[in-house]
Amino acid sequence: MNTFTKREKSAYLIGVAGQNIIYGVISAGLPYYYQSVIFLPAMAISIIFAVAKVIDAVKDPLMGTLIDRTYSKWGKCRPYLIFSPVFVCVATILTFLNGTYGSYESGKANFLIIVWAALSYFLWGVAFTFADVPLWTLPSLMTESAKDRNRILAQGRIAASIGAGIAVPLIVPAAQALSGLFSKTPDDSGIKGASIFVCIFLAALGAALFQLTGLMTKERVKNNTNEKFSFRENLHIISNCKPFKQLMISGIIRSPAMLFSLVQTTLFSYYYGDNGKTSYLFYLALLGGGNVLGQFAANFLMPSFADKYDKKNLYFIMSVLNAVPFLLIFCMYLIAPGELSRPVYLLFFTVFMIIAGAGQGGISVLQSVMTADSVEYYQSCTGYRPDGVFFFRTNVSYKGFHGHFKYNFRGSLRSCRIQWRRGETG
Numbered sequence: 001m002n003t004f005t006k007r008e009k010s011a012y013l014i015g016v017a018g019q020n021i022i023y024g025v026i027s028a029g030l031p032y033y034y035q036s037v038i039f040l041p042a043m044a045i046s047i048i049f050a051v052a053k054v055i056d057a058v059k060d061p062l063m064g065t066l067i068d069r070t071y072s073k074w075g076k077c078r079p080y081l082i083f084s085p086v087f088v089c090v091a092t093i094l095t096f097l098n099g100t101y102g103s104y105e106s107g108k109a110n111f112l113i114i115v116w117a118a119l120s121y122f123l124w125g126v127a128f129t130f131a132d133v134p135l136w137t138l139p140s141l142m143t144e145s146a147k148d149r150n151r152i153l154a155q156g157r158i159a160a161s162i163g164a165g166i167a168v169p170l171i172v173p174a175a176q177a178l179s180g181l182f183s184k185t186p187d188d189s190g191i192k193g194a195s196i197f198v199c200i201f202l203a204a205l206g207a208a209l210f211q212l213t214g215l216m217t218k219e220r221v222k223n224n225t226n227e228k229f230s231f232r233e234n235l236h237i238i239s240n241c242k243p244f245k246q247l248m249i250s251g252i253i254r255s256p257a258m259l260f261s262l263v264q265t266t267l268f269s270y271y272y273g274d275n276g277k278t279s280y281l282f283y284l285a286l287l288g289g290g291n292v293l294g295q296f297a298a299n300f301l302m303p304s305f306a307d308k309y310d311k312k313n314l315y316f317i318m319s320v321l322n323a324v325p326f327l328l329i330f331c332m333y334l335i336a337p338g339e340l341s342r343p344v345y346l347l348f349f350t351v352f353m354i355i356a357g358a359g360q361g362g363i364s365v366l367q368s369v370m371t372a373d374s375v376e377y378y379q380s381c382t383g384y385r386p387d388g389v390f391f392f393r394t395n396v397s398y399k400g401f402h403g404h405f406k407y408n409f410r411g412s413l414r415s416c417r418i419q420w421r422r423g424e425t426g
Contacts (some may be wrong), residue, residue, distance in 0.1 A: 002220045009152060011216035012138065016156045017082075017163035018209025019135060022092055024167025027122065030095055032172050037192050038100045038115060048118045052125050059126060062231060063133040067388025069228045074233040075219030076387060077141060079136035082214035084131035089207035091127040095120045096199045100192065112296070128201035128266070137391040140372040141219040144257075150228035150303040153368040157361065158299045161292070163209075167202050175199045222384035234389040237378070244374035244390055248369070254319050263355075265290075267329065269361050271340060290350045294357025295364075303366040311373070315366045322359025 031049075036038045070076045098120070100114045139152045175195040182193030214372075229237065236243060264287070272280035298318070305314055329352055332345065339345060371390050379385045 001148075002218070002308060003145045003148045003153070008142065008217045009155075011212040012142070012317045013155055013159040015210045015213025016135065016159040016214070017166075018062070018085075018296070019088075019131060020160040021202055021206030021209070022088055022187075023128070023169045024164040025092055025199055025206070026128075027164075028097065028168040029171035029199060030121070033195050033199075034117065037311030038098055038117075039248065040114060042060075042100050044114045044117070048121055052121060055122060055125060055144070056129075059129050060133060061234070061389065063129050064137075064386075064388035064390070064392035065231045065234050066227070068234065068386055069139060069225075071226060072149055074185055075141060078214050078217065078219060080134040080214075081132050081138065081217075082211075084127065084209040085207040085214070087127045088124075088131050089203045090349040091120070091124040093196075093200055095124050096196045119400045133388060133392050135213065136368065137367075137387045138213070138217065140375055140387055140391070141221045142217060144221055146372075146376075147307060150306055150365075150369045153218040153372065154299050154303045154365045157364050157368075158296060161295065161299075163206070165292075168207070171195075171198055171202060187188055192371045199254070219269055221385070223385050224379065227384060229384075229386075231245075232332075234386065235387060236383075237386050241374055241386075243377050244371065247370050247374065250315065250319075251367070254323075264288075264326070264329075267333075267340075267349075271333070286346065286347055287353045290353035291357035291360075294354040294359075295361035297354075298361030300359040303364050303369070305362075306366065306369050311366055311370055312354075314362065314378055315370070318359045318362035318366060320359070320365060321355050323356075325356040325359075328352055368376070 018104060031045070034045050035042070035331035067076050067080070070079060072079050088135065095117075098116055099109070101110050101113050102112055104113075137154070139149055139156065142152070143149050175198045176195040178197065181190065182188075182197065183190030238248070267287070268280055268284055272278075272283040302314070329349060332348065333340060338347070340349070367392075373389050375385055375387050378390075
């Protein structure tokens with residue numbers, strides 16, 4: 001069987017971790033930088049992020065089309081993975097190089113600060129898409145073995161979580177800890193300079209690791225045809241591939257269930273943290289750690305389950321496991337609203353969070369595996385492999401999940417800052 005080597009596998013997983021270090025810088029660090037360092041208006045931040053989501057909806061499928069129209073000596077995905085890490089690194093740093101809103105008397109200067117914040121973030125989104133869609137498409141082209149493909153896709157999710165786990169908890173505390181080194185005057189806290197320094201360090205580290213994927217992997221699976229389809233024709237391909245169409249519809253149907261995950265934000269910030277008045281780091285470590293443990297366990301085990309059991313049934317089970325625990329947490333709150341800090345409830349909640357994490361981890365793996373199956377199904381029917389067009393959907397789902405994670409983590413950081421300021425002034 002023509003498949004990847006251990007060296008290639010390691011290079012791919014290290015690259016995934018590096019790419020997600022960069023993603024963590026933006027998802028956790030940039031909102032904090034906008035809001036608490038350069039003081040952009042909340043309305044401007046909301047509009048920037050909302051417009052970026054609209055742009056995502058267009059550029060991700062366009063990137064998928066571009067991949068499928070690429071035929072080179074390096075393959076379909078590697079040309080983008082070889083050259084994109086440097087551009088992603090530069091674009092990441094540019095988002096942090098901005099003026100401080102309100103520090104200028106000129107309204108025009110403040111307006112230009114908002115404009116640059118928007119343009120630099122949109123530029124980053126484009127650069128990241130040129131790296132992200134090929135990255136998650138690549139495993140289906142690295143091996144002819146479905147078993148090896150499923151395992152490296154699952155391990156890629158673990159590597160992504162590790163990469164994000166390095167950057168997300170580190171970027172804001174590191175900037176705060178180093179701020180004194182960048183303070184030039186008594187009125188300058190140094191937090192801006194420290195934030196830029198930490199951003200440059202993490203972006204450079206992530207790009208260096210990410211570069212390994214493009215340089216040290218090989219594409220082995222080839223198209224049976226060299227046809228090139230337009231964006232409109234690729235949309236027609238999506239609508240004609242029944243397995244992939246079913247997967248997309250299932251994602252839309254289960255989208256409302258993702259709102260259940262917001263229960264954890266309320267539980268941590270408002271119940272255990274009393275809206276920032278008390279520390280809840282113990283509960284965050286216990287219950288949040290359980291959630292991460294469940295995700296890792298599902299990422300590790302799901303490829304074996306996918307080999308033995310029907311993937312559609314597994315997808316349904318994982319969707320239920322991801323949603324029901326949060327509903328049970330809410331029901332227990334209604335039953336005993338003042339007792340949730342007791343050990344017995346914490347035990348139940350830890351188990352619930354492990355199950356919910358397992359559901360999310362299982363879904364992320366199954367989405368990638370079933371997308372790869374859809375590609376091979378379409379190739380068996382027509383001879384054409386729509387890898388990029390199909391895998392852009394996995395990219396959207398992944399960023400959607402991390403959008404929820406970013407929201408939850410940012411809420412936790414906000415409460416922690418409130419506690420720190422109260423302790424400082426109290």
